[in-house]
Amino acid sequence: MTDASPIPVFDGHNDTLLRLYERRDPDRGAAAFLKGGVGGHIDLPKARAGGLAGGLFAIFTPSPHLGVDYLEMMRAAAYDVPFPDPLPLGDAQRAVFGMAATLFAIERASEGAVAVCRSVRDIRAAMAQGALAAVLHIEGAEAIGPDLDALHVLHAAGLRSLGPVWSRPTVFGHGAPFRFPSSPDIGPGLTDAGRRLVRECDELRVAIDLSHLNEAGFWDVAKLSRRPLIATHSNAHAVTPHARNLTDAQLDAIRDSGGLVGLNFATCFLREDGRMTADTPLEAMTRHLDHLIGRLGVDHVGFGSDFDGAIVPAALGDASGLPRLIAHLLAHGYDRDTVEKLALRNWLGVLERVWGD
Numbered sequence: 001m002t003d004a005s006p007i008p009v010f011d012g013h014n015d016t017l018l019r020l021y022e023r024r025d026p027d028r029g030a031a032a033f034l035k036g037g038v039g040g041h042i043d044l045p046k047a048r049a050g051g052l053a054g055g056l057f058a059i060f061t062p063s064p065h066l067g068v069d070y071l072e073m074m075r076a077a078a079y080d081v082p083f084p085d086p087l088p089l090g091d092a093q094r095a096v097f098g099m100a101a102t103l104f105a106i107e108r109a110s111e112g113a114v115a116v117c118r119s120v121r122d123i124r125a126a127m128a129q130g131a132l133a134a135v136l137h138i139e140g141a142e143a144i145g146p147d148l149d150a151l152h153v154l155h156a157a158g159l160r161s162l163g164p165v166w167s168r169p170t171v172f173g174h175g176a177p178f179r180f181p182s183s184p185d186i187g188p189g190l191t192d193a194g195r196r197l198v199r200e201c202d203e204l205r206v207a208i209d210l211s212h213l214n215e216a217g218f219w220d221v222a223k224l225s226r227r228p229l230i231a232t233h234s235n236a237h238a239v240t241p242h243a244r245n246l247t248d249a250q251l252d253a254i255r256d257s258g259g260l261v262g263l264n265f266a267t268c269f270l271r272e273d274g275r276m277t278a279d280t281p282l283e284a285m286t287r288h289l290d291h292l293i294g295r296l297g298v299d300h301v302g303f304g305s306d307f308d309g310a311i312v313p314a315a316l317g318d319a320s321g322l323p324r325l326i327a328h329l330l331a332h333g334y335d336r337d338t339v340e341k342l343a344l345r346n347w348l349g350v351l352e353r354v355w356g357d
Contacts, residue, residue, distance in 0.1 A: 007326050007340055008127065010347040011055030011319075012262030012302055013137070013211070013233035015309030016042045017099040018060050020106075028105035034113065041307035041318040044113060047132050050322035053344065054123055054133025056161050056232060057103055060309070061095040061142060063087055063168065070178055071311065074268045074276035081178035084168045092142035093150065100157060103134060118158050119357040120348055135351075137232070139212070140166035140175075146193040148200050155204050160355065161232070162201060163209035164194055165217070167244070172197050173217040180274035182243035184250075189216030190224075198224045207354045210234070210254075211264075211304070212244070222253050227354045229259035233304030235269045236291040242274050251295040260350040261292055262304020263342075265312040278314040282328045285313070289329070289342070298338055302347045 019040050020029030032038045036045035042052070063084035070081045107116050115126035117133045126133035136158045144150040151162075167175040172194035174187040190198065194217070201208050202225055210218050210231040222229060231254065237245040246254075246261065254261055263285060268276035270284040292301045305312065307319060316325055329339050 003336060006051045006323065007336070007343050008051050008053035009303060009322050009326075009343045010053055010123070010133070011307070012260075012304035012347060013056055013058055013139075013264075013309075014042055014305060014307040015058055015060055015139075016040065016307065017057055017102050018062070019308045021095070021099045021102050027109065028102045030106045030109035033106050034110055041305075041312070044110070044132060046319040049320035050318075051326075052132070052319045052322060053127050054117070055135065056137040057134045058137045058139040058309075059096050059099040060139040060166060061087060061092050064091070071276055074178060074180070074274070076275070077273065079178070079180055079274075080182075081167075083175070083177060086169055087140075087142040089142065089145055096138065096143035096154075100136060100154075103136060107134070116158055118160060119355060120352045121357055123348065123351075135160050137161040137163075137209070139163045139209070140168070140170065141172055141197065142170055144197070146171050146196075148197060151197070151200060151204070151206075155206060159206060161207040161209055161230075163212055163232070164190070164197055166212050173220075174214050175212045176214045176243045178268075179243040180268070181241040183241075184215040184218070184237065184243050184245070184247065186214045186243060187216065189214070189220040195220065195224055202226050205355050207351065215247070215250070218250055219253075222257070227257075228350055229254045229257040230350060230354070231260075231304075232262045233264040233266075233306050234261055235264050235288045236295070239288050239291050240269055240272055240274060242269055245269055248295055251292065255296045255300050258300075258350070258353055260300050260302055260346055261296060262302045262347075263288055263292065264310075265303075265305045265307070265316065266310030267313060268310075270313070276311050278311050280313040282313060282315050282325065285325070286329065286332045298341055299346055299349070301342055302350075303343065
């Protein structure tokens with residue numbers, strides 16, 4: 001008998017906390033998230049409708065003056081979005097603490113419907129109770145100074161995953177730009193402070209997110225870290241030659257470390273022409289998945305949606321559309337065991353290997 005039960009999803013990356021934080025609601029966005037109806041890709045009703053069981057909830061601090069509409073620029077046939085200016089420590093810390101407070105406010109107001117998780121045991125327990133399992137992640141380490149004191153404070157608060165850079169320079173390293181067509185081999189690697197950050201994250205068992213690092217920084221992490229390599233929301237450069245996508249050599253290193261790549265749903269990283277447009281078929285996602293699975297193996301690929309941070313295929317829409325993606329993968333020829341790995345089990349496995357639980 002065929003198992004027709006829904007397949008739950010654990011997502012490696014979303015920017016929902018920034019969307020809620022920028023609302024400046026008196027309740028820190030808790031009602032907007034828990035009740036829904038205010039737009040965006042993820043809220044609790046959409047998560048329940050789509051089978052989204054949990055994920056890494058990113059804290060991302062945008063530059064105050066980007067100077068360009070980078071989403072609009074990425075609609076062109078070729079583009080090179082300029083790096084924003086570095087973000088001051090104080091500005092970054094205010095935003096990071098504000099978005100972390102947003103997540104904790106949602107948890108308090110949810111009456112058990114949302115749980116901030118610090119271990120895979122926590123994630124499994126939340127899922128067993130029907131709660132949305134949220135893991136605190138930071139995308140771009142501008143809120144952490146070179147003394148790394150803030151890393152320890154944030155870890156104590158629940159931080160379990162960290163990207164040293166977004167696509168702008170930090171004291172720790174250099175990001176890959178939004179550039180198409182382009183190699184990710186752009187600029188120098190980690191700084192001395194960046195190497196200390198990697199070693200300290202290893203000691204704390206904080207996952208190091210390689211998405212947004214340029215290629216030199218990637219290889220520096222690969223040499224230094226003793227943990228599995230993870231790119232939470234990146235795609236295959238061989239399919240879409242964008243600077244943010246991973247080369248086959250990088251994919252091989254992630255496979256050999258026992259790591260994982262989360263498929264990014266952002267259309268500019270999916271489409272062969274690199275354009276950021278919702279008019280993108282779900283077949284673009286399976287083209288990348290076919291390549292990632294062929295290179296990494298079926299146990300080292302997951303989802304990293306970039307919900308609330310990018311334009312995703314209109315056929316998917318938002319988190320409530322995840323069953324359409326699952327159905328597409330099954331129709332594409334992936335068996336149920338493979339889809340369950342991609343949707344959930346591979347993420348839990350790699351987090352267990354990094355976190356040690």
